[in-house]
Amino acid sequence: MLWRYIAKRLLIGVVQLFGLIIAVFFLIRLLPADPVSRLVGMNASEEAYAQAAAQLGLDQPVMTQLAQYLGLQPSVQPGLLQGSLGISWVTNEPVLSEIGAYLPVTIELITLAFIVALLVAVPVGMLGALNPGGRTDKGVFLYSLFAGSQPEFWWGLLFVYVFYYQLGVAPPPLGRLSPMTNPPDFVTGFMLIDTLIAGSLPKFLEALHHLMLPVLTLAFILSGPIIKMVRQNMLRALQSDFVLYANCIGLPKKRVARYALRAAMAPSMTLIGILYGFMLSGAVLVESVFSLGGIGQYSIRSVLAFDYPAIQGVVLIITAISLLVYLLLDLVHAAIDPRIAH
Amino acid sequence: MTLLTVRNLQVTYRSETAVSRPVDGASFTINPREVVGLVGDAGAGKSTAALALLGLARAPGAITGGEVIFEGRDLLKLPEDDMRAIRGRDIGIIVQNPRAALNPLLRVGTQIGNAYKAHNQSTEAEARKQAVDMLRMVGINDPDRRVEAFAHELSGGMAQRALIAMALSSRPKLLIADEPTSGLDVTIQAQFLDEMWQTVQATGSAILLVTQELGVIANYCDRVLVLHDGRIVEDAPVRQFFESPRHPYSQDVLRLFRERGGEYPAQITGDRNFLKTDALTKHFPLRNSKKVVQAVDKVSLSIGRAEAVGLVGESGSGKTTVGRCLLRLVDATSGQITFDGTDITALLPADMRKIRSRMQIVFQDPYDSxxxxxxxxxxxxxxxxxxxxxxxxxxxxxxxxxxxxxxxxxxxxxxxxxxxxxxxxxxxxxxxxxxxDPEFVVLDEPTSVLAPRARNGLIALLAKLQKDLGISFLFISHDLTTVRYLCQRVAVMYLGQIVEEGTVEQVFSTPRHPYSAALLSAHLFPDPINRRVDHPVPAALQGEIPSPIDVPKGCYLASRCPHALEACRATAQTLTQLPDGRQVRCMRVVNGDI
Incomplete structure (x- = not known):
């Protein structure tokens, strides 16, 4: 039953992705942009222009381009069906391997940030709901007044100023490892994992140290909505009939609180999933401040250069990950709440 | 020796703009093993008072005064932990809307077990066994499987039983039952209350039964408390309450019962076929299937001028669909509707619109409409x-x-x-x-959301309108007491068919069809002399109402009927007129067997 549900969701996901590929493919080509002249320059001769266009395949009819992209003509060039996202027009590297290098940076960053944010925000939101108007609540109000109203890159800069420049507890914001350190061999792209695979504990700790400030910045921003949501859901759960009834039959206070928390977490899953999907490309400002070459920066570079294969590849991969995250959280939600039927 | 003494109980709701006191100086007592009814209008503070006995109030309310003395101790002065120990162990409570009171995320058995463990030293296995035993005790079939169920998998009646299993798991000395049957079907209501009454007799608990229904009070309670404006305004043994209520509110509530007594509404004379249906049938198609839901099955009904006809039956029997077909709010699948001599079954929209001003409908939920x-x-x-x-x-x-x-x-x-x-x-x-100025009005459960006093007023109003304006009514209701006071004739529906039709007096005093008999015996008439708990009650119908998608070949009731023979299952039953003028759809009644 469960496996059938997962299979069905994955199948639907593939259909969604296919629709998205087609849409993005045509929408990009509708833009009033000329990627060829962006590559060869405004003053290039007509021959050079034509040669570049032919090289990019842009002289072909649109439908032929689409067929090639999808991999329906593997004799000409490999496409999606062959597991290729195409070749970047800017770097001449395969898009897939580029994304493979950039994406883990972002995933590592936001996953850690989410874990930290949840560890802080859930208890804080709970306390706020258990004692509305109390000290926790007032603190949260002050925090949301500041955190919510200022952009994250500003907080990043501020944290760099305080923790690196003033206190000196954080490393400079210059990437994932110190510039003097030799990075470990590329295996997964996740620095924390690759350093461990390389068997170097000092490098692992250094990577963790470098992640400290960016994770802190993101977690600081993410905690706002999560606290608010947990508090809201918790308040609703505490006012529900079944919590009142749990009190009526004299269950211990702790058990009543557990009843309420579980009921509050179930609906929170959805928002966490949406936030995660959003952060995949939304973490770009923090990545820039800390010189982390993440997927957000890769997207911006591709868009500015009209690098069609790269743009298509990024959209495809980010959507696929979002869909997987949604599926995962739906499964967690269903495990918490038996009313969600597959 | 009294079990519970309440003195000057006060609950206050304070908002930024207003202060209200739903309970304001209530005082009463409950004796061991006594069944005490607490009545009052909607919003009179009954539920608030019931919760306050446990030292609880819904936010933003707070208990602001008074004493609740239980076995010599004032509960409101106890420390939090002692209070929690008493809740559920010495005083159990069941509430209205039981499905919302159960934790939606935990299995029912786990919840009952948790309640038991909170008050008794026990292992996980013992708590589970206790849960199974309690579910069996409150009349749930197959308790070993039901402990695994979640709240949303239970019917309303089942959930209420699970709640009472939880409330009684530690054998409390007092059970507070706050409108335990609101939202249950009439047939299940009496069955549930019977079971609750028997269970409590077995555990030796006293009951405080909070309700709006006079029928519930009359049949189960020893004594009645009337809560009005936050105070107890009347405290009387049940018979005395029904015979000579003292407070104006009580007199108001009991007015119809006292004025009309055993009388039935007088029969009309004149045009008996003002509105007439002939083999009215309505099928709803099922999506992705060739099967249909047979909501209404060949209903032939006639309503005279200035006559009120009651249409009664369990929920899902097709009553509402009949009402809507009559006005052509939904079009019948087959059959004919004649209104004042005109066949309206196939009238064009423009002509139908003219007729429609002469026929109107009032829906169940006044807020939604x-x-x-x-x-x-x-x-x-x-x-x-x-x-x-x-x-x-x-x-x-x-x-x-x-x-x-x-x-x-x-x-x-x-x-x-x-x-x-x-x-x-x-x-x-x-x-x-x-x-x-319509001539015919369909009333679809117009009184079901009203408190008893408002219901009385509405019945009196409808009777007046019928008499003064000569309007005909189709009165769709599951409340037999209301039908009895308002209607001249009544039709009993089961699974889309009319199974018995006759004057209210005929059907109510001597129901002939086994289903009518079961429906009437399950109804709680407000009659404190002939109490349900004082004599053996005829067995309720067994089993569930069959699905309207795959209806039986023979008699629709055969699977649940104690009189069913092989012939009943094989032959479809027809509505046949008896010598006294009523019609019954049962071959055994027609043959004179039962």
Whole structure:
């Protein structure tokens, strides 16, 4: 039953992705942009222009381009069906391997940030709901007044100023490892994992140290909505009939609180999933401040250069990950709440 | 020695703008093993008082005064932990809307086990065994499987039983039952209350039974407390309460019962076939299937001029669909409807519209059927505008007259539905139905959301309208007491068919069809002399109502009927007239076997 549900969701996901590929493919080509002249320059001769266009395949009819992209003509060039996202027009590297290098940076960053944010925000939101108007609540109000109203890159800069420049507890914001350190061999792209695979504990700790400030910045921003949501859901759960009834039959206070928390977490899953999907490309400002070459920066570079294969590849991969995250959280939600039927 | 003494209990709700005290100085006592009824209007503070006995109040309310003395200790002065120990162990409670009171995320057995473990030293396995035993005790079949169920998998009756299993798991000395049967079907209501009564007799608990239903009070309680404006205004043994209520509120509630006594409404004379259906049938197609839901099955019904005909039956029996077919709000699949000599089954929309001004409908939920953004005048004027566009002055005059007709103050015309009570809004609905001077009105459970006092008022109003204006009513209801006071004739429906039809007196005093008999025996009439708990009750029908998708070949009731023979299962039953004029769909009754 469960496996059938997962299979069905994955199948639907593939259909969604296919629709998205087609849409993005045509929408990009509708833009009033000329990627060829962006590559060869405004003053290039007509021959050079034509040669570049032919090289990019842009002289072909649109439908032929689409067929090639999808991999329906593997004799000409490999496409999606062959597991290729195409070749970047800017770097001449395969898009897939580029994304493979950039994406883990972002995933590592936001996953850690989410874990930290949840560890802080859930208890804080709970306390706020258990004692509305109390000290926790007032603190949260002050925090949301500041955190919510200022952009994250500003907080990043501020944290760099305080923790690196003033206190000196954080490393400079210059990437994932110190510039003097030799990075470990590329295996997964996740620095924390690759350093461990390389068997170097000092490098692992250094990577963790470098992640400290960016994770802190993101977690600081993410905690706002999560606290608010947990508090809201918790308040609703505490006012529900079944919590009142749990009190009526004299269950211990702790058990009543557990009843309420579980009921509050179930609906929170959805928002966490949406936030995660959003952060995949939304973490770009923090990545820039800390010189982390993440997927957000890769997207911006591709868009500015009209690098069609790269743009298509990024959209495809980010959507696929979002869909997987949604599926995962739906499964967690269903495990918490038996009313969600597959 | 009293079990519980309440003195000057006060609960206060404080908002930024107002302070209200739903319970304000209530005092009463409960003796061991006594069944005490607590009655009062909706909003009289009954549920608030019941919760306050446990030292609880819904936010933002708080208990602001009084004493609740239970076995010599004032519960309101106890420390939190001692109070928690008493809740559930010495005082159990069951509440209305049981499904919401169960934790939706945990299995029922786990919840009962948790309640048991909170008050008894026990292992996980013992708690689970206790859960199974309790579920069996409250009459749940297959308790070993049911402990694994979640709240949403239980029916309302089942959930209420699970709640009572939890409440009684530690054998409390007092059980508070707060409207335990609201939302249950009539047939299950009596069965549940019987079971609760028997269970409590077995555990030796006293009951405080909070209810609005006089039938429940009369059949189960030893003593009645009347809560009005936050105080107990009457405290009397149940028979004395019904014979000579002292407080004006009690007198009001019991007015119909006292005035009408055993009388039935007088039969009408004249045109008996003002509205007539012939083999009216309605099927709803099922999606992705060739099968259909057979909602109404060959219903032939006639309603005379100025006659009120009751249509009764369990939920899902097709009552509402019949009402909607009559006005062609849904079109019948087959059959014929004749209104005042005209066949309206296939009238064109323009002609139907003309007829429609002569037939109206009032729906069950008064809140849902009135647009909250319109004023009462707009609401009343809408039918007038639809059927011709009279000038403003005429609309105003007619709207005023319509409000007066239903005993409402014309000052309401400029108000919006918000803030008006259910009974006022239901009167507005009736006024809106009456504003076109209809000759026939379908009333679809118009009293089911009303408190008893408002219900009495509405019944009196409908009877007056029927007499003064000569309107015919189809009164759809599961409340047999109301039907008994209002209708001349009654038709009993089961699974889309009429199984018995006759005068109210015939059907109510000597029901012949086994289903009518079961329905009437399950109904709690407000009669404290002939109490259910004092004599053996005829067994309720076994099993569940069959699915209207795959209806049985023979008699629809055969699977549940104690009199069923092989022949009943094989042959379809026909509605046959008996010598006394009533019609019954049962071959054994017609043959004189039962």
């Amino acid at each position: 009135l647009n909250p953004r319109w004023t009462i005048e707009d609401l009343l004027a809408e039918p007038l505008r639809v059927h011709g566009t009279p000038d403003r002055a005429t609309v105003r005059a007619k709207a005023t007259a319509a409000l007066k007709l239903v005993d409402l103050d014309p000052a309401l015309l400029d108000r919006k539905p918000r803030g008006l009570g259910a009974s006022t809004l239901q009167r507005v609905n009736i006024a809106r139905a009456l504003i076109l």
